[in-house]
Amino acid sequence: MDIWMMLAMVAVNAIALFIIYQFVKKMSKMNKIIFIAISFAVNYMIVSLVCILSGWGMEETIIEQSKTYLTYLFVPVNIILSIPFLAASYQKYKDKKLKPENFVKRAIAVGIFMIIVLVVEYFYFQSVFENIIDISENVQNANQIDTNVQANETITNELENSAMNEEQANEMTNTMTNEAAVPYVNREE
Numbered sequence: 001m002d003i004w005m006m007l008a009m010v011a012v013n014a015i016a017l018f019i020i021y022q023f024v025k026k027m028s029k030m031n032k033i034i035f036i037a038i039s040f041a042v043n044y045m046i047v048s049l050v051c052i053l054s055g056w057g058m059e060e061t062i063i064e065q066s067k068t069y070l071t072y073l074f075v076p077v078n079i080i081l082s083i084p085f086l087a088a089s090y091q092k093y094k095d096k097k098l099k100p101e102n103f104v105k106r107a108i109a110v111g112i113f114m115i116i117v118l119v120v121e122y123f124y125f126q127s128v129f130e131n132i133i134d135i136s137e138n139v140q141n142a143n144q145i146d147t148n149v150q151a152n153e154t155i156t157n158e159l160e161n162s163a164m165n166e167e168q169a170n171e172m173t174n175t176m177t178n179e180a181a182v183p184y185v186n187r188e189e
Contacts, residue, residue, distance in 0.1 A: 009072040016076035016083075023087035027094075035090075039083045043075045050118050054125035058133065066132060070125055081117060082110050 020039060024032045051070055055063035089106040092098035098106075 005069065009069075012073060012076040016079040019080055020083050020087060023084045023091070026091055035087065039079055040075065043078050043083075044071065046118065047071050047075050047078060047121070050122050051125055054122045055129050058129050063129060066125075066128060070128065074121060078114065078117060078121075082114050086110050 017036065017040075020036050021032070024035050027035065048067065048071055051067045052063070055067075086107060089098060089103055093100065093103040
């Protein structure tokens, strides 16, 4: 993995963790850990599932290579989009500032919003996989063209060499024929 991409993934995940922590500050230590862990785990599973579904029927190696990047970049985005609002609503519910039915309505609204986000991500992931396939096919075609060009150059060189050898053979044959046709004359006599 590229070091800059890895640093970007770590930074985005750290930002998501920091944002969630700001919204769950008032919870007990154990509830903070549970809430944050469940938020990350559920989002990782959902994004991984969307990634797998969007790559359905495509070459597995391409999906596996891309899934890591996509998952580590989109999970924090999904967390930032949904969890802070949900955490704030949950905290208000715990503090008795929000009625249970209002908390449920907010949770359903976040769920619907996240379904829309996941559908958009599905099509985006599909587009990414198709682009990767196109790029790999173009690279393979370019490699095949290079191989064909090299093979053509080799054949051309061999033909030129054989043509030169043929010309040399013809010259030698002509020379030998000419020498045989001219009788040997002894000039001393």
